[in-house]
Amino acid sequence: MADDKSKAAQYWSTNLRLILGSLVVWAFVSYGCGILFRPLLSGISVGGTDLGFWFAQQGSILAFIGLIFFYAWRMNKLDKEMGLEE
Amino acid sequence: MSLDLLTYIFIGGSFALYIGIAIWARAGSTKEFYVAGGGVPPVANGMATAADWMSAASFISLAGIVSFIGRDGAAYLMGWTGGYVLLAMLLAPYLRKFGKFTVPDFVGDRYYSNLARTIAVVCTIVISFTYVAGQMRGVGIVFSRYLHVEIETGVIVGMVIVFFYAVLGGMKGITYTQVAQYCVLILAFMVPAIFLSMQVTGHFVPQAGLGATLETGKSVLTTLNELSVELGFAEYTQGNKTTIDMFFITAALMCGTAGLPHVIVRFFTVPRVKDARISAGWALIFIAILYTTVPAVAGFGRVNLIETINGKDNAGVEYTQMPEWFKNWEASGLIAWADKNGDGKVYYSAGNAFEGGKPQYDATGARGEQGERLTTNPSDSASEVYVDRDIMVLANPEIANLPDWVVALVAAGAVAAALSTAAGLLLVISTSISHDLMKKTINPNISDKQELTYARLAAIVAIIIAGYFGINPPGFVAQVVALAFGMAASSVFPAIIMGIFSTRMNTQGAVAGMVVGLTTTIAYIVYFKFMGGTADEWWLGISPEGFGTVGMLLNFIVATLVSRMTPQPPQEIQHIIEDIRIPRGAAEAQVH
Numbered sequence: 001m002a003d004d005k006s007k008a009a010q011y012w013s014t015n016l017r018l019i020l021g022s023l024v025v026w027a028f029v030s031y032g033c034g035i036l037f038r039p040l041l042s043g044i045s046v047g048g049t050d051l052g053f054w055f056a057q058q059g060s061i062l063a064f065i066g067l068i069f070f071y072a073w074r075m076n077k078l079d080k081e082m083g084l085e086e
Numbered sequence: 087m088s089l090d091l092l093t094y095i096f097i098g099g100s101f102a103l104y105i106g107i108a109i110w111a112r113a114g115s116t117k118e119f120y121v122a123g124g125g126v127p128p129v130a131n132g133m134a135t136a137a138d139w140m141s142a143a144s145f146i147s148l149a150g151i152v153s154f155i156g157r158d159g160a161a162y163l164m165g166w167t168g169g170y171v172l173l174a175m176l177l178a179p180y181l182r183k184f185g186k187f188t189v190p191d192f193v194g195d196r197y198y199s200n201l202a203r204t205i206a207v208v209c210t211i212v213i214s215f216t217y218v219a220g221q222m223r224g225v226g227i228v229f230s231r232y233l234h235v236e237i238e239t240g241v242i243v244g245m246v247i248v249f250f251y252a253v254l255g256g257m258k259g260i261t262y263t264q265v266a267q268y269c270v271l272i273l274a275f276m277v278p279a280i281f282l283s284m285q286v287t288g289h290f291v292p293q294a295g296l297g298a299t300l301e302t303g304k305s306v307l308t309t310l311n312e313l314s315v316e317l318g319f320a321e322y323t324q325g326n327k328t329t330i331d332m333f334f335i336t337a338a339l340m341c342g343t344a345g346l347p348h349v350i351v352r353f354f355t356v357p358r359v360k361d362a363r364i365s366a367g368w369a370l371i372f373i374a375i376l377y378t379t380v381p382a383v384a385g386f387g388r389v390n391l392i393e394t395i396n397g398k399d400n401a402g403v404e405y406t407q408m409p410e411w412f413k414n415w416e417a418s419g420l421i422a423w424a425d426k427n428g429d430g431k432v433y434y435s436a437g438n439a440f441e442g443g444k445p446q447y448d449a450t451g452a453r454g455e456q457g458e459r460l461t462t463n464p465s466d467s468a469s470e471v472y473v474d475r476d477i478m479v480l481a482n483p484e485i486a487n488l489p490d491w492v493v494a495l496v497a498a499g500a501v502a503a504a505l506s507t508a509a510g511l512l513l514v515i516s517t518s519i520s521h522d523l524m525k526k527t528i529n530p531n532i533s534d535k536q537e538l539t540y541a542r543l544a545a546i547v548a549i550i551i552a553g554y555f556g557i558n559p560p561g562f563v564a565q566v567v568a569l570a571f572g573m574a575a576s577s578v579f580p581a582i583i584m585g586i587f588s589t590r591m592n593t594q595g596a597v598a599g600m601v602v603g604l605t606t607t608i609a610y611i612v613y614f615k616f617m618g619g620t621a622d623e624w625w626l627g628i629s630p631e632g633f634g635t636v637g638m639l640l641n642f643i644v645a646t647l648v649s650r651m652t653p654q655p656p657q658e659i660q661h662i663i664e665d666i667r668i669p670r671g672a673a674e675a676q677v678h
Binding site: 049067 | 157159164167168170174175176179293296297299304305306307308309311323329333337340358359360363366367370371374377378381664667668669
């Protein structure tokens with residue numbers, strides 16, 4: 001039982017670290033590249049405009065998809081490693 | 087074959103398909119009615135979620151919005167997709183593990199309080215009704231535009247169809263019809279977009295076409311920037327909104343998305359925790375197919391529109407030279423022209439061409455010298471043309487000279503988008519009433535059969551109310567979308583997140599947080615939307631659309647402070663939290 005408890009705690013802290021890392025990327029591509037840092041990216045041009053515009057209208061959405069699948073893949077692996085899968 | 091006949095065939099055929107699915111997928115128990123028996127494969131659930139999520143507004147209006155506000159449209163593009171990342175990581179897997187039927191179920195059980203449950207029920211019902219009224223109206227508008235019937239008739243037809251599959255099939259019926267509706271709506275959106283992209287840029291993939299170079303040697307976006315500046319608009323890729331406002335609107339829409347009850351409940355329908363995670367990814371892929379096409383359609387549409395109206399030399403084109411679609415949509419009230427300088431040429435530039443924004447047509451139907459519909463309220467602005475933003479999607483097939491069957495397909499797609507969202511919302515409303523109010527609050531002793539009957543009755547009542555709002559729209563429908571997202575972001579979303587990620591959060595904290603978050607958000611929106619507040623009074627320059635983010639932050643702060651000053655939640659609640667954090671043992675949704 002105590003063993004189960006510490007395993008669950010370890011599982012949870014790994015999950016939290018993974019979520020934190022993913023959300024940093026999530027915020028970086030959307031709020032960062034798409035909104036706040038746009039002036040800094042104005043020198044990099046793609047398709048007739050700056051990189052910030054591309055991130056704001058298309059790039060961040062593609063990054064979101066990548067993030068969800070990455071998270072799901074890592075968590076499924078973690079579930080198995082820890083023997084906590086259904 | 088005439089266009090009307092084709093449209094009837096496309097819409098009628100899609101309706102027959104939806105009804106057939108409804109009969110095949112009847113619900114026999116409350117579990118089937120509420121969560122489709124918990125057995126929907128993740129890809130199918132992703133598709134159903136995408137159809138549920140993409141409303142008449144996404145289908146008809148979003149491209150037009152982006153087209154007219156350029157870079158600022160990114161707040162909607164990112165805001166309405168980024169919430170799925172939050173869902174996949176912060177909500178869906180744990181709520182699936184929790185394994186009940188509704189959002190108020192979780193709030194009520196986790197905070198061991200009927201008060202918290204009731205607040206969640208009220209939020210759920212208000213959010214869903216504000217949303218659904220616009221959908222029923224959307225069905226009516228599509229019918230009236232394409233089939234020339236009264237809007238009322240269209241709303242009633244829509245009510246009958248939704249009645250059929252929502253009341254009969256519950257979540258099970260809705261899920262499988264939504265899969266079909268997704269296929270119809272995405273086909274209807276992509277076919278004209280691909281044709282348009284090929285015509286304008288030669289690219290088969292619209293997403294790539296946006297970055298392409300035109301015959302003139304300039305890229306689409308550079309052309310748009312130059313045209314916009316020349317006509318007195320802000321540069322297309324720069325926009326008007328301030329950075330802080332963009333930031334707050336995007337955040338409110340993302341967190342609001344993740345807190346919308348009809349979206350959350352879709353993740354109760356998959357068999358396992360891991361399916362809930364991956365299902366959010368599938369949903370976003372299916373949504374992104376449309377959402378990444380939107381900026382392309384917006385860009386091409388705007389170039390096309392300006393060049394058609396103002397001509398290649400940007401000096402205006404004679405009204406008599408306007409293409410057929412210009413006059414067709416003028417007839418249906420989406421375009422208006424007033425020849426202010428009397429040169430017989432149509433000219434479009436920045437500023438409202440008509441006082442108050444919308445044209446008032448002459449009541450007697452009188453026509454001007456050139457044959458244009460006369461209006462009574464032209465403004466002083468140099469711009470002579472009013473263009474409704476919905477035209478970017480509705481008129482695309484005609485602007486691009488596509489065959490009639492594409493026009494009919496777009497009509498069927500718009501109806502599918504509106505119906506699928508309406509059905510999802512109506513189900514959430516009926517579930518809140520039969521399950522959260524009847525079963526959990528008023529009379530816990532009713533049997534499963536009785537509860538199912540209540541659910542069906544509640545669905546019927548909800549459809550009638552939604553239909554009533556569709557026929558007699560309260561004047562504020564357009565304004566209340568901000569309210570729905572603001573409420574979801576400032577109440578449901580923080581309450582669920584804290585319920586999962588904080589073992590210390592208790593009833594007092596959660597209730598105080600929801601009350602403070604909701605009241606400040608609602609007060610701010612009501613003040614600026616209905617009581618005449620002006621933009622220079624915005625707090626820190628944050629618009630009402632973005633204020634849900636402030637409400638959410640207040641909710642988090644107040645809840646944390648109050649919970650620290652009040653007793654810990656009981657031991658068994660802490661066990662529940664520990665249990666929902668790990669996937670093991672979730673194979674069956676609990677039957678109560």
